[in-house]
Amino acid sequence: MHLSDKTTKQVTETKYLATDNTDRYRTIMRYFYEQYEKLQYWLYQTDIYEELMTLEYFHRKKYTEEQCQQDLTQLCEWKNLYAVQDTKKVLSIDAFKNRKYRYQLSEYSVEIERMLIRLENLSIEGASLEPSLVERIRNEIVKITEMEHASNEKASSWWKSLNDDFIKLNRNYQDYIRELNSLKAEEMMKTRQFLIFKDKFLEYLRQFVKSLQYHSGPIEGCLRKVNQEQCNHILHKVLEHEKTIPRTNGDLDEVLFMENAVGRWNNIYRWFVAADGKEPESSKVFEMTNEMIRKITRYATQLSSLGHGGASRKEEYLKVLSDFHGQASIADCHKLAACVFGVEKTFHLKGDFKRDTESINSGVYEESPTEFIIAPRIRTYRQKAERSGIAERAALKEEMKRKTLEKVEREKKLLQGYIKEQVLDFATLPIIEPEVRDTFLVWLSKALENKSRVAKTEDGKRYRVIGGEAGERCKVKCTDGVFEMPSYRIIFEEEGQS
Structure with missing residues (x-):
């Protein structure tokens, strides 16, 4: 881990998320982001104020232009917005002094708003297990030998595609397993509505397991054939292509780029191949998915048994009654009752019995009786002491x-x-x-x-x-x-x- 000034400094661009007047700041920033997505990068204060006044929320709060100007100024101080004075339409000195500004979102603010939108839609989108991702990763891994002789641009495109698929697979399975193990999912599995789509749910998980089983073996075989020199050669091609891309934020840090690339390759390798005595992550995913299938099946069995518990047993009772009616004597009825209902008020006694025989075929009635002294189970019970006389020990003393x-x-x-x-x-x-x-x-x-x-x-x-x-x-x-x-x-x- 490299600790730099960027890692330890305060991120002032996020202050508008949790402070006074956050409702006003977040609404303004969201409007800026929506216009940014429409390629409308520069906005005037009047545009922002007019848009806010179309909302009932700001009407109730009696939002003014002065407050709008104060909010924009504060967002500029936090570096969420860039302000540039517009001098094209200035017709007088007074207009120039009034400083009519145009505002634009900063790069940090764009990413912050994107993150907030993803968080807001997290419960809507949800996570999923895509079997096709494993197949796509296999197809990319198979091409690794071709990348040694491919152009820098093609190697870079292959590397980005492999990383995108791997990141999506890793993130999706973690989110999906976390959702299945959540309290909300546990409660849902205990409801009768769960039985309706239980089969589709199991089939979905089994398809992912099959895909993982089918493709993880070939992926592991391909990765084991790749040595470190081949990997470094391909990653250097990717680096050379990245160096040709013009950047406005300075030159590319080659050392940091290579460290990140090697780290990502090692993670992909350990995901499918056992290393350093540790099982690969794919095996853990396989075990967790199988455990989830067993868990779902167990819950479904319990729900089914509860559903059949209240079913009518009329036919069973009629069969038992007909069997009793067909017995010749009351003694035979007693025997049948013992088979159907069992012994009433049974006592299970355990102890070190002295048996007359070691035969396992010996019946209960063939064994000798054993006596048990049972004390009353009450708190006030005290065992009765036996009276005894004083023994004469004169001879023992003399000896x-x-x-x-x-x-x-x-x-x-x-x-x-x-x-x-x-x-x-x-x-x-x-x-x-x-x-x-x-x-x-x-x-x-x-x-x-x-x-x-x-x-x-x-x-x-x-x-x-x-x-x-x-x-x-x-x-x-x-x-x-x-x-x-x-x-x-x-x-x-x-x-x-x-």
């Missing part, structure tokens, strides 16, 4: 007490057997049992968890851990293997020592 005392006694024996002079040195331990090793490691871990490295055994014996900082390691031999660890020592304190 736990005995195990605890045995554990304490076992630890005392360990202290006596492996602790020498109140010190347990892991490096000097003999071969020990796994249970003894686990007990020593529990003591060690309890002390190492504290910063002071102090802890107590189960019987309240206080101890502290030293060693292991200098990287010294030792091997503790056990009956189930050798355990390697840092060389720690556990120092037990005597009674009364703190």
Whole structure:
């Protein structure tokens, strides 16, 4: 994107569209544009005022010549009009001083009025899908190899025709899809009047899809055969022809023209050919159109079902009555009723049932019954608590007490057997049992968890851990293997020592 002064400056020519007295300004500008279309480029103030006074709207507002002169002057300040003094019919100095002007539309104003007319007729014209556009684009793309050897004028004409058709196709399908997805179209599809022209609508969309399917493949094949050098050669021919056209607004910007031309070619290429891992735009159009066809068909089906919903079912009822009348017993009538109307007040129960068999052919009546306890569905319901007595746990407590005392006694024996002079040195331990090793490691871990490295055994014996900082390691031999660890020592304190 090139950001220039023209892009960032204010467009003063559009001020008359939304300001005070817009109704007067727009009426004057529309009259100027209508005369411009009739090749009447210059108008006098008297011509404009006389035309405005033929309108009832300006009669009611008591529009004056002074107001008309003020409006024309303001439009000239906004550069919507050009004013030139007419000196041909001046017969005196006073007439020259009165400055009788002729007015003409500026180029910006012409384009603004054209845009406004298109906007005003937007809902009238509407958008459409023209299958012939795709065919015309295909015919133009096929000629691309001929354009390499064609004259500059012919290449330029081919390029303009291709761009016009592509712009029209791209713009029309976007506008048409947008209209079909609008809220107004959604509401229209839900009305019964939609069924009247539903078939024509679907046929219109299908014709476009068929044309797109038929022509997009050959277009893609032709585009893939064109390399960048061929494309640049043709676009330079177009540029050379554009340079020969005289222009009043200055010389042609060749760099900007080539950038726009290459950008347009790339857009045409990506519209029909997959590039950079992205699907082409034609595939998206095909999907959107098919989705719209499915949507229309769905709405039409729903409307049809609603239309048949209220139809008389007299014949069906008579057939059901005759079937009931032909049954031999009331039991057979019950069975027929179950087939015709289904089971009344059915309950669907889901759970983890314990079946007696895994056969899928087993019937409901062949299965064993299962009981369900169903609680009332009321807020005040509370499940009734079951009363129970206090269990006697004296024996369990005695068993736990005995195990605890045995554990304490076992630890005392360990202290006596492996602790020498109140010190347990892991490096000097003999071969020990796994249970003894686990007990020593529990003591060690309890002390190492504290910063002071102090802890107590189960019987309240206080101890502290030293060693292991200098990287010294030792091997503790056990009956189930050798355990390697840092060389720690556990120092037990005597009674009364703190």
